[in-house]
Amino acid sequence: MNFSIISDNLGIYFQGLNNTIQLVSISLVIGLVIAVPLSVIRCSKNYFFSTPVRAYIYFFRGTPLLVQMFLIYYGLGQFELLKSTFLWNYLKEAYFCALLAFALNTAAYTTEILRGGIEGTPYGEIEAAKSVGMSRIKMMIRIVLPSAFRRTLPAYSNEVIFMLHGSSLASVITIIDITGAARIVNSRYYTPYEAFLTAAVFYLVLTFIIVFLFKKLEYRWYAHLRRDHNV
């Protein structure tokens, strides 16, 4: 083991860390923004609206993220028509394609998680909202979604960790994230242990930080369930 190579190349790793954090956080935010309306539509009893959402979730949860990323990054180049539009300026960038694939993927999983939360709303809460004369939209925003968010927090924290792990795939399409940095160091010095173990440590620390932050958030959001609160 020769970790002086790593300390000499820490710069690449931190550049990778930066890219990983950017990719994960941007795609999580976009994913969440897409997932909230989609989950409401998914729960709709009107098949005309809920079927397309079902199909979208079915596709993105049933296929590997790697294939989805390849479909976007390599696949879209097959369509000449697309190449002539302004969209191509973005779609030819590996970074943008990875971001798009991650966002669409996490949106599908998050939609399904939120659906569980929405369907688990106690009927009494809905009746109470109706009885004070709230409209459907108001009821969603004030009653159903906040309680759904609270119920789905543990499942969502898992999704965030999966997204962090999934983001390592970005290295396959030339992006220098943490894994990409490790691959560069490995190919330059042929030191697989040092290179990939360092990457593993970076991911472990990030995972622990995410778990810690969600614990904090759970503590706040589940305040009403705490036994020791001093009121």
Place this chain on the structure above:
Amino acid sequence: MLLNLHGYGPSILAGTVLTLKVSVFSLLIAMMLGFTGAMFKLSKSRILNVVAQTYTTIIRGIPDLVLMLLIFFGGQVMINQIAPKFGYDSYIDINPFIAGVLTIGFIFGAYMTETFRGAILAVSPGQLEAGYSFGMGKMKVFFRILFPQMMRHALPGFGNNFLVLIKSTALVSIIGLDDMVRKAAIAAGSTRLPFTFYFAVAVIYLVITSCSGVVLGWLDRKYSVGVLKG
């Protein structure tokens, strides 16, 4: 022809077979590791507890791809460092199939550990005691009492893990195994129709995951026969 895929249909199908092989073999490894891990976690020995806990924590904190690259490239270096000490001098190439199967099995063993641990805990201890009181040995109690009852509790988590596992097999294409993703990449390169081929692969994955879902649903009903459902 749609199924012919510009002459690459058979090649993609061969890749599909490899994907299925990787899934099945790594599932077997994952199940064995999962059982062992669950037993370790539930055992009275502190050392075994710590070993299992470290295993599940570390594996679940590192991306599959990083672990796979670590085992594939690192294993290569390690074998070639160790082998000469046993008088074996020629260079050894690590088989990507074995590296892939071991890695995926190793990763999902950690997830299976959690699933099986929960399932074993869900079987009431009275059942096991009843088995022992009839004079059954440890193995007999496991196969006749514990296993059939824990499977019911394990199946939902097990199914979930299996579906994720199938999708993870796509990663073996990165370490050079000819699974269907790599076959598609080769076909896409020579025909310049990447969307067609990756979409075909996506559809095959959908078929595999859907079929697995049906089988898992059937298993679920089979193992829940003794339980009333409202």
